[in-house]
Amino acid sequence: MQSPVHTDTAMELKEIEPGLSVYTCPKSGGVWIPFQNYLAWKQRLPAAPNPSPVGYAPVPADDSHRRALVCPESGRLLVRYKVGRGLNFHIDVSTVTGSVWLDQGEWEALKSKGLHAELDHIFTASYQREVRNAEYEQKLAQTFRERIGSEDFQKVADFKSWLASHPKRRDICCYLLANLENKEE
Secondary structure, three states: OEOOOOOOOEOEEEEEEOOEEEEEOOOOOOEEEOHHHHHHHHHOOOOOOOOOOOOOOOOOOOHHHOOOOEOOOOOOEEEEEEEEOOEEEEEEEEOOOOOEEEOOOHHHHHHHOOOHHHHHHOOOHHHHHHHHHHHHHHHHHHHHHHHHOHHHHHHHHHHHHHHHOOOOHHHHHHHHHHHHHHHHO
């Protein structure tokens, strides 16, 4: 089987976890995970896998402009999905076979967040919606941090956290809006 990144290079069969056989690209260090191998491995996992230390991250790479990769099994283009949850990279998946391409270091990064045992969920609409919502929240916070200043933004963020858990938050919001509207007139 040829590497999707280096099409002139044959991949080598390797076990990256006990019972999980994958193909690795000797040039890029990337990993091709056949979907059936992954599912069989996942079924044998204990109920609650323990993630590796949280601080691990792959070598940062701007993969947003990377050319599309071709599935070494089906010959079709791979589709890219954002990982999110503190990991700033994409995973390529074959829509035909379900197999996955990970660049060097990405398996370890997924393990660091406990996502290696949930790899198949990353490609679901609900997971991708969660990733988009988290990105939106981060961009919104950054926009307001720039507009009102870091110190004042922190005060507002602290107030927001307090307000979110307050049982009378609707009354407090009504009071604030009513008073703010009177001041503007």
